[in-house]
Amino acid sequence: MQPPDESQPLDDDLDQRPYGATATRGPLIVTVVGSVLGGIFAALSTSDFMQHLDRQVHAIHCSFIPGAGKELGESGCKAVMMSPYSSFFRESVWGGVPVSLWALATFAFLAYRAGLLLWRGKPSRAETTFLLAATALPMLMTVIYGFLSVAKVGETCKICVGIYLSSVLVFVGALIAHQKNTAPAEVSPSQGKFALWFGEGVGFVAVLTVTYLIATPTADLKTSLTGCGTLVSGDDPNAVMLPLPSGQGEPAIEVLDPLCPACKAFDERLAASSLRNRLELKAVLFPLDPTCNWMVTEALHPGACAVSEAMLCAGGLSNGPKDEKAAHDILKWAFKNQEKLRELAAKDEGALRSKLENTFPKVKGCLGGNQVKAKLTKSLRWAVANGIPVLTPQLFVGNSRMCDEDSDLGLEFTLSKMLSKQGRTARAQLKPPPKPAAAPVPSIAAVPKPAAAKPLAEPEPKNPDEEEVEP
Amino acid sequence: MNEQTQRWGLLAVAIVIPIILVSSWASAAGRRLKESSSAAKDVAIASVSDDSYCTPQLKAIIRRVAGACGLIEGGGGGRGCQPMEAQKVAALSGDDFNALFKPLTRRAHIIQFDSSKTELDPEAATTIEKAWSDQRGASFFFVVSRASTDGAADFNEALSRDRAKGVLTHLQGKFKDEDLKNQVGLLWLGEQYAQLGDEFCTWNRSRTTACTAMEINRSAFVAWIDCAI
Numbered sequence: 001m002q003p004p005d006e007s008q009p010l011d012d013d014l015d016q017r018p019y020g021a022t023a024t025r026g027p028l029i030v031t032v033v034g035s036v037l038g039g040i041f042a043a044l045s046t047s048d049f050m051q052h053l054d055r056q057v058h059a060i061h062c063s064f065i066p067g068a069g070k071e072l073g074e075s076g077c078k079a080v081m082m083s084p085y086s087s088f089f090r091e092s093v094w095g096g097v098p099v100s101l102w103a104l105a106t107f108a109f110l111a112y113r114a115g116l117l118l119w120r121g122k123p124s125r126a127e128t129t130f131l132l133a134a135t136a137l138p139m140l141m142t143v144i145y146g147f148l149s150v151a152k153v154g155e156t157c158k159i160c161v162g163i164y165l166s167s168v169l170v171f172v173g174a175l176i177a178h179q180k181n182t183a184p185a186e187v188s189p190s191q192g193k194f195a196l197w198f199g200e201g202v203g204f205v206a207v208l209t210v211t212y213l214i215a216t217p218t219a220d221l222k223t224s225l226t227g228c229g230t231l232v233s234g235d236d237p238n239a240v241m242l243p244l245p246s247g248q249g250e251p252a253i254e255v256l257d258p259l260c261p262a263c264k265a266f267d268e269r270l271a272a273s274s275l276r277n278r279l280e281l282k283a284v285l286f287p288l289d290p291t292c293n294w295m296v297t298e299a300l301h302p303g304a305c306a307v308s309e310a311m312l313c314a315g316g317l318s319n320g321p322k323d324e325k326a327a328h329d330i331l332k333w334a335f336k337n338q339e340k341l342r343e344l345a346a347k348d349e350g351a352l353r354s355k356l357e358n359t360f361p362k363v364k365g366c367l368g369g370n371q372v373k374a375k376l377t378k379s380l381r382w383a384v385a386n387g388i389p390v391l392t393p394q395l396f397v398g399n400s401r402m403c404d405e406d407s408d409l410g411l412e413f414t415l416s417k418m419l420s421k422q423g424r425t426a427r428a429q430l431k432p433p434p435k436p437a438a439a440p441v442p443s444i445a446a447v448p449k450p451a452a453a454k455p456l457a458e459p460e461p462k463n464p465d466e467e468e469v470e471p
Numbered sequence: 472m473n474e475q476t477q478r479w480g481l482l483a484v485a486i487v488i489p490i491i492l493v494s495s496w497a498s499a500a501g502r503r504l505k506e507s508s509s510a511a512k513d514v515a516i517a518s519v520s521d522d523s524y525c526t527p528q529l530k531a532i533i534r535r536v537a538g539a540c541g542l543i544e545g546g547g548g549g550r551g552c553q554p555m556e557a558q559k560v561a562a563l564s565g566d567d568f569n570a571l572f573k574p575l576t577r578r579a580h581i582i583q584f585d586s587s588k589t590e591l592d593p594e595a596a597t598t599i600e601k602a603w604s605d606q607r608g609a610s611f612f613f614v615v616s617r618a619s620t621d622g623a624a625d626f627n628e629a630l631s632r633d634r635a636k637g638v639l640t641h642l643q644g645k646f647k648d649e650d651l652k653n654q655v656g657l658l659w660l661g662e663q664y665a666q667l668g669d670e671f672c673t674w675n676r677s678r679t680t681a682c683t684a685m686e687i688n689r690s691a692f693v694a695w696i697d698c699a700i
Contacts, residue, residue: 039489043489043492046493046496047492047496050493050496050497050500051499051500052497052500053497053500053501054500054501054503054504054507055503055504056503056507060670079667081558101493104489104493105489108485108486108488108489109485111485112482112484112485112486115481115485116478116481117480119477120474120477167654178593200482200692203486207486207490208486208489208490211490211493211494212493212497215493215494215497215498215501216500216501217501217504217505220508237649238648238649241475272652288549292607293607294520294607294608294697295515295517295518295520295608343553369604370601370603370604371602371604371646373602373604373605374603374606374646374648377604377606377607377651380608381519381608383517384517384518384519384608386517387516387517388516388517388537389514389515389516389517390514390515390516390517391475393516410580427601
């Protein structure tokens, strides 16, 4: 079969009829401008996504003005970018392939197609039909992603809105161009032409995807399989762990602070991932609030101790089975109202405690009590006993700690690697670190034993490694 | 310019620009990743507390006392020391021994007893529970019991010991905590060593009644020690 040649007009007398050149010019300019604008927004979004491939935290653009509004803190753009909907193939590629890359490819293709028709100045009906069909793709994606953004992520991203508006612009331009195109309908438009143009579009997406896959930095396989460090012991002798909704798979521990925004975001990412069902997840509470946590000097998350106490109260302080639902209800509520709760606690922690008791009457009589305070201290001392870093969130799969840099965009990739057969084997070969050094207690052998008094227990046998102290 | 040239020219521009952008972003990310991998990561590790009052001298003394009193993790701690042993290990005068605990003004509680009694009243029980639940990052819970100089020395020594044991028994009953045996150290001082002066009446006490030098020594001094020794 002869490959189609685009230089050949669809109708034999195409070149002899100057149809539609003026009427379609304006709408085609709109389509080109929309494509370029959409391309710029998509490029900014891709750039923001790709800068995170260095596993660091970066400022990202969040403005309707292309290139403006770069900020480091929390924003709708960050929430959307970190959501599982921002990229595909996350379990195979670290971070996945960003959907904005495909948007960039699509807008580049549309700019090329619309630009070509504008330049040539005499589009055929088939060409404007194809352009209209091609611009329907970003329109369709706008509807889908607009819905996901509002309904699933709960945030809107200004850069994304820029892409949506550009999509509308190119579609409207293509629609008007097609409507105003007075060229006669081809009697039998070549299927080959459509296939060629479609192939070009697919080619744009494929070439950029391949470029991305080849050029992006690869993940360190060792840390992906085994993580960054291990627990001394994943045991829970003081029953401080609270079960979290998950599956019945590999035991995993999430060290979290109920008022920590990063923990909330991490929990959402984990919940959205199908991999959560392959974990049997438990939480260790580690509030970054000096009210109860001596390891922090600043109140990073005021009120976190009170909310943690409430979760422990709701879960039950005994060493028996925990009330998973009651504890998780408080966690969900705390995640949902984090900012307000932190503000309230910063002003008056007592007010937060009252709010907790009113919202969850089950914790009355327990919250603020000596038993729950002691339990929360045990939870913090679990962290000490395992010598883990003072930060939240942290995820331990089995006893292996997922690297911090893998806990956002790389979550699915790393978790799938850790849970793979290869990961299980690699993790099983890891040796736990030594117990954090205990205080060097001196020998008591040098101290003369008085004969009169009776000790409550036998003295310790002398340890030859212990420091000798002068009597 | 013919149509083929137009087409290929536009196509090349449209595809090459994104390719260059994506390649350069990926390359920059890769370069930064390499640099950050070689940089040392400075993250604090969870640890027990080591308060500013824990001077090297204080730590050395606490280490001696703690070692001699069996406060060894994993050992049979909480067995207590005898008056003479504590004095020898600390190698301090009574006043110097008491001075050790002065930085603990806000952490310590003084549990008061009736004359010749070892029973805890409800306020004493509540105060002990409050003190215990405020462990935070501390490693050792000291119970230093005393008796006033009323009565015979032998009787007071036994009284002091029973007061210390009373505190431990209450904690065991209330909290059923396995760590108790590794964290609670009992020192019963009798009447002949380290009697408290009436300046300790201003500390957190289990009783709000009037306080004299005699009454403040019918007591058990309880406190978590925030020193990583």
